[in-house]
Amino acid sequence: MTSPASTLDSSRPVRPGEELDAAALARWLAGAAPDFAPSPIDIEQFPRGFSNLTYLLRLPGDRELVLRRPPKGVKKGSAHDMGREFRILRALHARGGKVPRPVGHCDDESVLGAPFYVMERVRGLILRAAPPPGVPLTPAVMQGLSASFVDAMLEIHRTPLDAEGVRELGNPEGYVQRQVQGWAKRYRAAATDPIADMETLAAWLDANRPGEWGAALIHNDFKYDNMVLDPADPTRILAVLDWEMATLGDPLMDLGTTLAYWVDADDPPELRALGLGITALPGNLTRAGLWARYGALAGRPLGNPGFYYAFGLFKLAVIAQQIYTRYKAGLTTDERFGALIDAVRALAAMGNRVAAIGRVSHLAGE
Template structure:
C-alpha cells in the first residue's frame, strides 16, 4: 500500500500502542477499496473511495463511519469503529478504519455451495432477520436523528440515481430513461422511516465461521441513510436476479438458485418485521435501477483504468439486463406479478 508511512503516523496518533503496520488489498469488492491492516497483534479494516470515483455521494467515508459507530450497542452486528479522517494528505483520500471481524464471507456460488441446503436456508433467512432488526432501530435512540432528511427519500433516490447515470454512462442505453420515468410517475408515499443500509446483500456481511446462520457483522455502509426500509428489501431482491451475476464476475452468491425465492424472502421479512410489503414491486424496480447504475459506474471506472484488482471486466454486461428487469417488474399501466 502506498502512503504506508503516513498511515503509520495516523495510527500512532489515533490507536495508541499500535506497532509497525502492514497493509494488503482485500479483493472482492466492486466499489470502495478495502485493505486489511495489521501490526502483527491487532487487525483492522481500512476503507477508502475508489480511484477516480465518479459518484461522490456514494463513497462518503464519514457517513459510513458515523452509522457504524452509532450502531455499536444497538443489537445490529457491526464492526467496532476505530478512526476516520477526511484529511486526504494521509493516503490520498478520506478513509475510515474499523476493527477486523473474523468470520466467513460468501461472495460467489462456489463459497455458497460449501454449505448444506439447511445452512443456505438458515443463512438467507438470517440475513433477512438482521435487515428487519436494523429497520427496527430507533434512529434517535442511537444518535442518528439528524443523519439526514427521511421525508421524500424515495423521490430523492430516483433523482439521485438518474443523476448518477448521467455522470457514469459510457454509452447510450435504451430503457434507462423509461425506467426512470416510470419510477418517478409511480413513486408511492414512504412506507415508514428507518436506518437504511443501502447496499444489502449476502457478500456485504461477515458470517460466523462455524454457523452460517449467524451474522457477525454487516459491512459496507457507504450508502446508509434514513429512509424507507422497503428500499433495502427491494434492492436485496433485485440482487437475487441472475442479471446481476456479471457485476461480481459471473457467479454472484446472491443469485444462486439454492437460496429461497424472492417471494419467500419477502414473506419472511414481512413476518419478522411486521411491515406491509404489498407494494414491493415498486421497490424491486427501484433496486434494479440502482443496481444498473452501480454496475455502469464500475464499468466506467474499469474502462478508464481506475480499478484495482480483478473481476471488473464483466460488470458492464449486467446493465442492460438489469434495466430490462426493472421495466418488466414495473410495466406501464400497473404492477407486475413477477415479484
C-alpha cells in the same frame, strides 16, 4: 474437509496504483490509536469490492485491522464519505449492533492521499458468488441463513431514529422520489453508451412511485457478501459490513435493493449469468419468500413488490455504469470492470420486464 480458517475472506497483494504509504499510516496510528500502532504494518487488499477500497492491516501479535478509503477519481459524496461511515459504525457499535468496532478516522488527505477510517477485523465467513470450498451449504443451512438475513435487516430498520449518530443521517421524508430521480440523474451523468432500456425504466419508476411506507435506518447494500458469518454455524451473522450508503429512508426501498442482488433458481439465464450471489441454492428463500417473511415480521402489509424490485435493478445498473465509467477513464486498473456495461444492459432489460409483469419471482418466459 476444509478447515474453518481456510474459508475466511482472503486478502491479496495491493493492486498497482492503489498502494498505501505504510510509514505514514503507522505514524497516524501512533497518534490516533496507540494500542494499534506497532511497526511494521503488513498491508494487503480485499479484491472483491466494487466501490470503496478495502485493505487488511496485519500487525504484530496476530492483530488485524481493516482500512477503507475512496477510490481515485470519485467526487466526495455520502457513498465515499469516510467520516460519515465511521460515525454510523460508532453509533451502532455503541448500541450493541452487529458491526466491527471502529478504531479511528482521518480526514487529512496528506496522510494517505484521501480520507480513510480504520476498524477491527471481524474474522469469519463471507459468502461470495460461488460456494466456498468445504462449507456445507445444505438446504437446511440456507433456509436458516436466509431467515436470519431477514431478521437482521428488520433489526436495523427498528433502530430508533432519534439515536445519537442516527438522527443526523438525513431527512426521510420524500425519500422515494429523491431516490428515483436521483439515480436517474446519476445515470445520465455517467452514461457512456446509449441504452434505451435505462431511459424507459427511469421514466416508468418516476411515473409509478408509491407512497412512503415508513421511515427507518436503512443499510442500502444489504446482501450476503456484506455479512460476516460464523464458519462453525453459517446461519449465525457476526457482523454487517459496508455502511457507506446507509441513511434514513423508506425501508421497502432498502428491501428493493436487496431483491436486486437476490437470484432465484428459475431466473432467466441472463440474470443468473451476472453472478450476483448464491441465493439460488436449494433451501434459500426466494425473492417472493424474502418479501413475505419481512412482511410477516413487520406486521404490516407491504403491497406489491414489483416497483421496489424494479427500482433495485435500476439502482444496481446505475452503480455498474458509474464503475464502468471510471474504468473507461483509466481511473481503476481492475479488469473486472470492463464487462460491466453488459451488466447495465441486462439489469435494465430485467427491470423493464419486472415493471411489465408486476412480480418478483418466476420471471422466465414472460
